[in-house]
Amino acid sequence: MAKKNESIVFFRIFAKFNTLILKNTIIMEINEFIVNFADQFDETDASVFTADTKFRDLEEWSSLIALTVMSMIDDEYDVQLTANEMIEANTIQDLFNIVNSRA
Numbered sequence: 001m002a003k004k005n006e007s008i009v010f011f012r013i014f015a016k017f018n019t020l021i022l023k024n025t026i027i028m029e030i031n032e033f034i035v036n037f038a039d040q041f042d043e044t045d046a047s048v049f050t051a052d053t054k055f056r057d058l059e060e061w062s063s064l065i066a067l068t069v070m071s072m073i074d075d076e077y078d079v080q081l082t083a084n085e086m087i088e089a090n091t092i093q094d095l096f097n098i099v100n101s102r103a
Helices: 002-038 063-077 083-088 092-102
Strands: none
Touching: 002 063, 002 092, 063 083, 063 092, 083 092
């Protein structure tokens, strides 16, 4: 009986540990994505960019930036966004979610 309880405790700890690793990996990935996204802008301060940033509201946003973002996503993540996906995304998190769903 003691062995069974030890096994259950071990698997619960293991599951929590794996969940923490997964959450940290996702956080690191979104942070990397935000940095790569921000690198497409010349005049906007990097501190402006968060997962919740509504990128179309940025003064520097333009159709040219949209194309460079799409190109960056293709180069860095090997994901080709459609024009509709770019239009439907409102935040950096939205774009990340699309990329992450295809990775």
